[in-house]
Amino acid sequence: MPHTRTPVVDGWFAGEGDGFRLLGTRCSSCATVFFPREDVHCRNPHCDGGSLEEVPLSRSGRVWSYTDSRYRPPSPYVSDRELPWEPYALIAVELEAERIVVLGQAAPGVTVADLTVGMEVEVVPGVLHEDAETAWTTWHWRPTGVRA
Amino acid sequence: MDVAVLGAGMHPWGKWGRSFVEYGTAAARAALADAGVDWREVGSVVGADTVRGGYPGYVAGATFAKALGWQGARVASVYAACASGAQAIATARAQILAGLADAVLVVGADAAPKGFFRPAGGDRPDDPDWLRFRVLGASNPAYFGLYARRRMAVHGDTPEDFALVKVKNAAMGALNPYARYRKRVTAEEVAASAVVADPLRLLDICATSDGGAALVLSSMEFAHRRGVTRPVRIRAVSTVTPRFPNTVLDLPDIATDSAVAVGAPDETFRASIARAAYEEAGAGPGDLSLAEVYDLSTALELQWYEDLGLCGEGEGAKLLREGATAPGGRIPVNASGGLASFGEAVPAQAIAQVCELTWQLRGTAGDRQITGARVGISANQGLFGHGSSVIAVR
Known part of the structure; x- marks a missing residue:
């Protein structure tokens, strides 16, 4: 069993259980939100640029679209080539407050047959893959109210 | 603001297992023949880069110029992923309209991998x-x-x-x-x-393929001098x-x-x-x-x-x-x-x-x-x- 949990990317999400959130940044001058986070300069061309402060994104949003990966993606995606490929769903989610669409993998067990455009989903902690030492953690989208 | 299309040429698309240089050079020779323009008359060559083969397509323009035989033409190379070819055409057109070249050869070619396209290797979380x-x-x-x-x-x-x-x-x-x-x-x-x-x-x-395409572009005046009175523009x-x-x-x-x-x-x-x-x-x-x-x-x-x-x-x-x-x-x-x-x-x-x-x-x-x-x-x-x-x- 792996004994450390490491985020697949630093600083993109934090928290446990119901407190889990994606982390973006917000410009203190124009209030534009960035995910993945911008930490150097605001990208709004109409903004002179304020400081960029870390901000948690909304926990839930609505499905903008979805698909799945029926074939094993190429590297740098990591998967166990000894095992048969298990397709997983990808969901693009519209967050109303941030007016942004964020892509993510669906939680294990959620298939395209479970999804419709416009349905509510929430962000939950997940594991992308594990090796001998490390569980590489990520975010997943899961239909609201469904428990793992 | 028009530039003339004097020649167009392609190497058939497929999975041929050969170098992109071969496909691009074949397309270039076809475009030159179609245009009735001798390679030695071409004042500039613009290559659209592939990311295959390292050094984005050996920095494409010069690789095609070398394969066709060095003749001293001005060279440029561009990369814009799927839009690379249009940027090569834009570069050629700008040179012609600025009076920097009369006739420009534009070439793009690729030798694609099997299956999904994938990013360049290494651990690169900034990309x-x-x-x-x-x-x-x-x-x-x-x-x-x-x-x-x-x-x-x-x-x-x-x-x-x-x-x-x-x-x-x-x-x-x-x-x-x-x-x-x-x-x-x-x-x-x-x-x-x-x-x-x-x-x-x-x-x-769509699949990923090998192939090459080329155009010979020129000023309208150059086209008229060659007796092409109504070129595609x-x-x-x-x-x-x-x-x-x-x-x-x-x-x-x-x-x-x-x-x-x-x-x-x-x-x-x-x-x-x-x-x-x-x-x-x-x-x-x-x-x-x-x-x-x-x-x-x-x-x-x-x-x-x-x-x-x-x-x-x-x-x-x-x-x-x-x-x-x-x-x-x-x-x-x-x-x-x-x-x-x-x-x-x-x-x-x-x-x-x-x-x-x-x-x-x-x-x-x-x-x-x-x-x-x-x-x-x-x-x-x-x-x-x-x-x-x-x-x-x-």
Whole structure:
């Protein structure tokens, strides 16, 4: 069993259980939100640029679209080539407050047959893959109210 | 502002297992022969880079110049992913209009890997293209699947509509000696192919191919001196970037821009690519005889109908079903057979689109000929925010 949990990317999400959130940044001058986070300069061309402060994104949003990966993606995606490929769903989610669409993998067990455009989903902690030492953690989208 | 298309040439698309240099050089020799221009007369060569082979296509322009025989021409090389070819054409045109060169050779060629495109190797978490594979395993077809599902939900498109695009394009590709796939396809065959990225199936998604395409562009004066009184002319080249906030999820991004501070623009990025070309050409969708669009997937072709203004938003599938975009229709799209018949040879593809427009406007497209073609548009979009659209007239 792996004994450390490491985020697949630093600083993109934090928290446990119901407190889990994606982390973006917000410009203190124009209030534009960035995910993945911008930490150097605001990208709004109409903004002179304020400081960029870390901000948690909304926990839930609505499905903008979805698909799945029926074939094993190429590297740098990591998967166990000894095992048969298990397709997983990808969901693009519209967050109303941030007016942004964020892509993510669906939680294990959620298939395209479970999804419709416009349905509510929430962000939950997940594991992308594990090796001998490390569980590489990520975010997943899961239909609201469904428990793992 | 016109430049003349004196020559067009291609190496057949396929999976030939040889070097991109060979494909590009063959296409260049064909374009020069078509133009009746001796390579030694060419004042500038512009290469569209492939990322295969290291040093982006050995820094393409010089590699093709060396293969053709060093003759001292000015050289430039460009990379803009799928839009590389249009940027090569734009560079050549700018040199001609600035009086820096009379005749310019534009070349793009690729030798594609089998299966999914993938990012360059190494551990590179600062690269959005690397990240989407590492974190999500989101291949290009996954994005095509997202767009297709969105169209189904918002516009009511069906998988049967998508299959009809393949049927139409395969029928044209069957007539094109440069196409990789030269067999007609039925809707049943599309429906029986494996799902790759729901709702899209293998025959909805373009392959990756080897191929090469080249053009000889010149000033109008140079063309007239050569006795070419009515050449095909390039009237517009759009290479625009998106406007903030870009609210359509674009390859290879994990998220859109936020529209919380600045509202979404009136038009999408793809629509702005075409509008910039129309404005430069002083033309509109009603002037077009034909269009070559980037059908990375069948569903994306329908999206382009709307983005080019061939029909209203959400009416792409209706336009297809009416037969308007088939040969003999009001505005035939992808008379070449499109990516559905070629597969994608990235830096060659936007050049190949203009080769097809050239042959159609000359009236030399053989069995694929669109009767009376006078104005054609090409459109494509490159990874990371590269617009590409060319309007050619005769």
